[in-house]
Amino acid sequence: MTTDKNILSRFYVLAAAFVLLFLIMSYQLFKIQIVEGQKYKDLAQETVYRNFNIEPNRGNLYDTHMNLLATSVPKYDIRFDAITVSESNFQKYASALASELSRLLGNSKSFHLQKLKRAREAKNRYLLIAKQLDYSDYIAIREFPLFNLGPYKGGFIAEQSTVRENPLGKIGERTVGFGNVGLEGAFDEYLRGKQGRRLKQKIAKGQWKPISDVNEVEPEDGYDVISTIDVNIQDVAHHALLEQLEHFEADHGSVVVMETKTGEIKAISNLGRIKDSDKYYEKLNYAVYEPHEPGSTFKLMSIAAALEDKVIDTSTVFDTEQGMVKFFDRKVYDSKRGGYGKISAAEAFEVSSNTAFAKMIYENYKDNPERFVNRLYNMGLNDKIGLRIKGEGQPRIPHPDDSNWYGTTLPWMSFGYGVSLTSLQTLTFYNAIANDGLKVKPKFLKQVRDKHSLIESYTEPIVEGSVCSKETALKLQDLMKGVVENGTGTNIKNPNFSMAGKTGTCQTEYWIESGRYISSFVGYFPADEPKYSCIVVIHKPNPKIGYYGSTVAAPVFAKIAQKIYIDTPLKDEISRETIQSDIASGSYDKYFKISQDYKTVMPDLKGYPAMDAVSILENLGLNVNLIGSGTVVRQSIKGGTKISNNQKVNLISS
Numbered sequence: 001m002t003t004d005k006n007i008l009s010r011f012y013v014l015a016a017a018f019v020l021l022f023l024i025m026s027y028q029l030f031k032i033q034i035v036e037g038q039k040y041k042d043l044a045q046e047t048v049y050r051n052f053n054i055e056p057n058r059g060n061l062y063d064t065h066m067n068l069l070a071t072s073v074p075k076y077d078i079r080f081d082a083i084t085v086s087e088s089n090f091q092k093y094a095s096a097l098a099s100e101l102s103r104l105l106g107n108s109k110s111f112h113l114q115k116l117k118r119a120r121e122a123k124n125r126y127l128l129i130a131k132q133l134d135y136s137d138y139i140a141i142r143e144f145p146l147f148n149l150g151p152y153k154g155g156f157i158a159e160q161s162t163v164r165e166n167p168l169g170k171i172g173e174r175t176v177g178f179g180n181v182g183l184e185g186a187f188d189e190y191l192r193g194k195q196g197r198r199l200k201q202k203i204a205k206g207q208w209k210p211i212s213d214v215n216e217v218e219p220e221d222g223y224d225v226i227s228t229i230d231v232n233i234q235d236v237a238h239h240a241l242l243e244q245l246e247h248f249e250a251d252h253g254s255v256v257v258m259e260t261k262t263g264e265i266k267a268i269s270n271l272g273r274i275k276d277s278d279k280y281y282e283k284l285n286y287a288v289y290e291p292h293e294p295g296s297t298f299k300l301m302s303i304a305a306a307l308e309d310k311v312i313d314t315s316t317v318f319d320t321e322q323g324m325v326k327f328f329d330r331k332v333y334d335s336k337r338g339g340y341g342k343i344s345a346a347e348a349f350e351v352s353s354n355t356a357f358a359k360m361i362y363e364n365y366k367d368n369p370e371r372f373v374n375r376l377y378n379m380g381l382n383d384k385i386g387l388r389i390k391g392e393g394q395p396r397i398p399h400p401d402d403s404n405w406y407g408t409t410l411p412w413m414s415f416g417y418g419v420s421l422t423s424l425q426t427l428t429f430y431n432a433i434a435n436d437g438l439k440v441k442p443k444f445l446k447q448v449r450d451k452h453s454l455i456e457s458y459t460e461p462i463v464e465g466s467v468c469s470k471e472t473a474l475k476l477q478d479l480m481k482g483v484v485e486n487g488t489g490t491n492i493k494n495p496n497f498s499m500a501g502k503t504g505t506c507q508t509e510y511w512i513e514s515g516r517y518i519s520s521f522v523g524y525f526p527a528d529e530p531k532y533s534c535i536v537v538i539h540k541p542n543p544k545i546g547y548y549g550s551t552v553a554a555p556v557f558a559k560i561a562q563k564i565y566i567d568t569p570l571k572d573e574i575s576r577e578t579i580q581s582d583i584a585s586g587s588y589d590k591y592f593k594i595s596q597d598y599k600t601v602m603p604d605l606k607g608y609p610a611m612d613a614v615s616i617l618e619n620l621g622l623n624v625n626l627i628g629s630g631t632v633v634r635q636s637i638k639g640g641t642k643i644s645n646n647q648k649v650n651l652i653s654s
Contacts, residue, residue, distance in 0.1 A: 052200050056193030058164070059222030061176065061183060063229045064264070064446055065641060068167045069176050070184060075163050076138040078129040081155035082119040085146065089153060090120060093146035100144040104137065105130055132163070168231060171238045174282035175229065175268045177389075182285065183227055183444060186388040190448050190455075193222035223455055226447040228264035232642060233257050233564060237267040240559040241536070245271055245280055248541035248552055252280075254287035254423050255537075257560060258431055260530040262461045263440035267560075268424075291393040291420035292537070295506025296352045296549070297522050298416030300476060301429060302361055303349060305375040307472045311364040314346040314475055318356040325355040328407045332358045332415075335505070335548075349479045350487030352503060354415045361414035369400045369410045379467045381421065385428055385442060396420040416506060423520075427535040429467060430501070430522050433480070434530035437466045437473035481527045488550045489521070492558035497565050498527035501557065503549035508539075516540050519552035525561045534560055604639025605632050605651070613651055621645040 061070040082090075098113035105112075119127040133141065138158060141147060147156040164184070166176050177184040184191065196219030237255040245253050252272035258265055272283030284290070306312045323339030325332045332354050334340065340353055348356035365372040376382065382397040397419055398409055412418050424442060432439040441462035448456040468476075480500035483489045488503040501523015508516050522535040536553040546552050603620075605613040613632045617624045623646055636650040637643060 050200055051197050054196035054198055054219045055162070056195060056219035057221040058162070058193065059191040059224045061187070061191065062224065062226045063231045063234075064226065064266075065230065065232075066226065066638065067231045069172070069227065069229065069231070070164055070166050072162050073165050074135055074138075075132045075161050076135070077131050077159045077161070078133060078138070078141055079157040079159065080116065080119060080127040080129050081125045081151070081157055082116070082127060083123055083125050083155075084152055085120075085149075085155040086153070089146060089149065090116075093149075093154075096145035097147065100141075101129065104141060126157070168234070170281060172229065172231075172234050172267075172269065172282070174270050174285045175234075180390060182389060183225070183229075185390055187225045187227075187445060187448075190225050191222040194220040196220070224449045224451070225445065226449065227444050228259075228262075228266060228446050229268075229444070230266045233560070234267040234269065236560055236563045238269045238271075240556045240563075241269050241271055241538075242280055244538060244552065244556050245273070246278065248538065248545050248547075249278070250538045250542070250552075251540035252283065252286060253536070253538035254290075255534070255556060255560070256287050256424055256427050257532055257534045257564075258427060258442055260431055260434050260524055260533050261440070262459075263431070263442050264446070265442055265444050266532065285389070285391065286537075286539075287423040287535075288387065288389055289391040289393045289422065291395060291422050291425075292518055292539070293417055293419065293506045293508060294421050294426055295416040295504040295518060295520065296354075297426055297430075297502050297504035297520050298419060298421075299349060299352065299357055299414070300433065300480070300502055301376060301379065301381060302357055302414045303345060303479070304379065304433070304468050304472060304476055305372055306345075306360060306364060307475060308468050309364075309371065309375060312345055312360060314344065314479065316345045316360075317342050318345065318348060318353075318359050320348075320353055320355045323355060325358055327358065327362065327411045330408050330412075332411060346479055346482060349502075350482045352483075352488050357414040358411035362411040365410060369405075372410065372413075373397060373399050379429065380439065380464070381425075381429065385425060387424075387442065387444075389444065393420075393422045393425075395422065395425050416504065423535050423537045426520075426522055427533055430524065430535070431533040432467045433473050433476045434500075434524040434533055435473075436470045437468045439464045439467050477527075480523055484523075484527070488548075489523075489554055491550055492554045494558065494562065497525065497561070499523060499525040499558070499561055500527040500530075501554075503554055505547065505549045517543060517547040519547055519549045521549050521553040521557045523557065525565070532561070532564060536560075602635075602637045602639055602641045602643045602649070605635060606639075608632050617649060617651075623648045625650045 058072045060068060060072075063069055094116050095109075095113060098109045098116060101112040102109045115127070118124075130137075130141065142156060142158065146154045148154060150156060164178060166173060168176070175182050177186075179185060180188065197217040199216065237257055241253055241255045244250075250273070252270070254271075255267065255269045256265065257267040268285075268287055270282055270284060270286045271280040272286070273280050303312075307314075319342045320334060320339035323334040323337060334353050334355050336351070339355060340347070340351055343351070343353065343356060345356070345360060347353075348360070361372060376397050382395055384392050384394060386392075398405055398413065409418055428439065428442055441464050443458065443462060445458045447454060447458065477500060480502060481498065483502055484493055484499050489499075489501060492499065501521055504518070504520035504522070506518045506520075508518050518537065518539050519541055520535065520537045522533075524530040524533040534557055536556040538552050538556075541547050541552050603616065605616065608616075609631055614624050620643065622643060625648065632651050634652040637647070643649075
């Protein structure tokens with residue numbers, strides 16, 4: 001009886017366990033199918049179907065003449081699946097494949113053959129053969145023996161990626177930029193385009209096959225951006241700066257060339273020295289991001305403030321006192337031993353007298369230094385330009401309310417110590433003086449285009465008011481002409497064209513090591529009809545070779561000005577209306593004379609009679625190849641492009 005009860009009890013326990021297990025399983029099934037059903041359906045769907053983002057083609061970046069600065073090109077990594085190839089195919093084609101790989105990639109045939117054999121022995125399904133091949137090499141390698149059998153029989157794997165290339169190489173590399181740096185970063189909103197989306201189904205061997213889907217979104221390619229950079233001027237600026245950096249064994253330097261009336265940046269070169277080397281490369285965008293003490297180039301700002309406040313005139317006389325003046329416990333020295341005696345403010349600017357400028361500002365503002373500082377602020381010198389290029393440095397003009405304002409701060413500010421400006425910020429002020437006091441904002445963007453259609457145009461200058469009165473600006477222009485004619489810049493004086501500007505020499509990091517200088521020159525040319533402004537700043541030249549702005553930086557300015565003057569006439573284009581008018585009236589003698597004045601520029605001749613176009617171009621010294629007859633519909637050299645004697649040009653007419 002007891003035994004039967006025990007058996008029955010065990011049966012009930014077992015039955016209860018089964019019932020409990022059944023209930024748990026039922027609950028889990030209910031939870032999976034009903035409560036979390038959609039989650040697992042989505043997971044299953046995701047395993048078989050997946051939406052993939054499709055990257056758009058990034059737009060091209062051009063200079064002002066439509067020369068490529070940056071473009072996207074496809075690159076290919078080639079890999080080998082050593083398992084999917086049959087033994088017979090491997091034995092038959094491996095040797096021939098190794099021969100072709102040796103020819104294309106280098107290394108010996110035996111090297112490549114052993115590499116293939118080791119991959120097969122190791123059952124490597126992803127052997128790297130070559131990286132970053134261009135399209136022509138990709139086309140060639142996929143036709144090699146074995147690889148030409150395809151991915152399954154030949155084990156051929158090609159992975160495409162898109163990389164950004166700079167056709168100019170190292171010239172302007174930092175200006176062109178990458179990622180969020182430089183022009184690439186500044187105009188990314190136009191260049192990047194919009195991602196697309198495409199549904200794909202997973203098939204054998206981990207492959208994904210595109211399938212049609214109503215929600216499919218095609219990618220939108222990025223727009224093309226036409227910048228203000230001129231590659232010809234960029235090339236000149238780069239090499240002029242590089243030559244001087246190498247000669248003076250300097251640490252780094254920058255050059256910026258700007259079109260005076262429009263504010264368009266035509267060139268910006270930044271070169272830094274490789275550590276423990278005599279080589280230079282585009283290390284950082286010093287001109288945009290690096291504030292530094294400008295030294296004597298700041299004297300233009302000081303005298304502008306004094307003239308605006310009418311506390312002096314250019315004829316006001318100052319005694320340089322044997323070249324040394326004491327303020328409190330510190331002394332100000334002139335570069336000329338013994339000083340300049342009693343000189344006018346204009347002469348003080350020309351010879352860059354520190355003592356005269358210290359007296360000029362201290363004597364007139366010592367009782368109210370805030371007046372001087374506020375004038376500098378009103379000129380916009382304490383504000384960033386507001387560039388689209390990221391990383392602009394913050395300028396600094398000390399204020400009397402600052403905790404580190406001392407009695408010597410004011411006189412030292414007068415000749416550019418204790419203040420900080422970037423090269424481009426300094427240039428912007430000088431450019432305003434060349435514009436009779438009118439300040440235009442530096443800009444890098446000219447147009448945004450979608451293939452052949454214009455999206456946005458930025459040809460109008462961005463005017464930001466005046467830094468001073470026209471009366472003051474005209475006086476300052478005369479002072480800067482005097483620097484080149486009679487002062488510290490006479491070594492770059494050119495009999496063929498005029499220049500105006502200011503030299504600067506500033507001792508820097510003197511608390512670390514004496515003999516560290518910043519040499520600079522900033523100005524514009526031609527002096528009477530300013531077309532370009534330019535700044536050259538060179539940091540830490542070897543003082544044993546030279547360190548004054550006149551000898552280190554000014555020659556770079558002169559070389560750039562000389563090259564631009566030779567290659568770019570003041571009026572550098574012939575309007576179509578002029579050509580049409582001359583042709584219509586038969587005034588070839590008149591047009592020939594005009595064309596000789598502009599012999600470095602290609603006219604736009606589309607729509608003109610073919611024989612007339614040939615005559616015009618031959619008069620310009622070009623080698624013309626005419627295809628067809630009738631009127632010109634296309635020319636191989638775009639209108640406005642710089643040309644050289646005997647250059648070949650194709651004209652297509654119909």
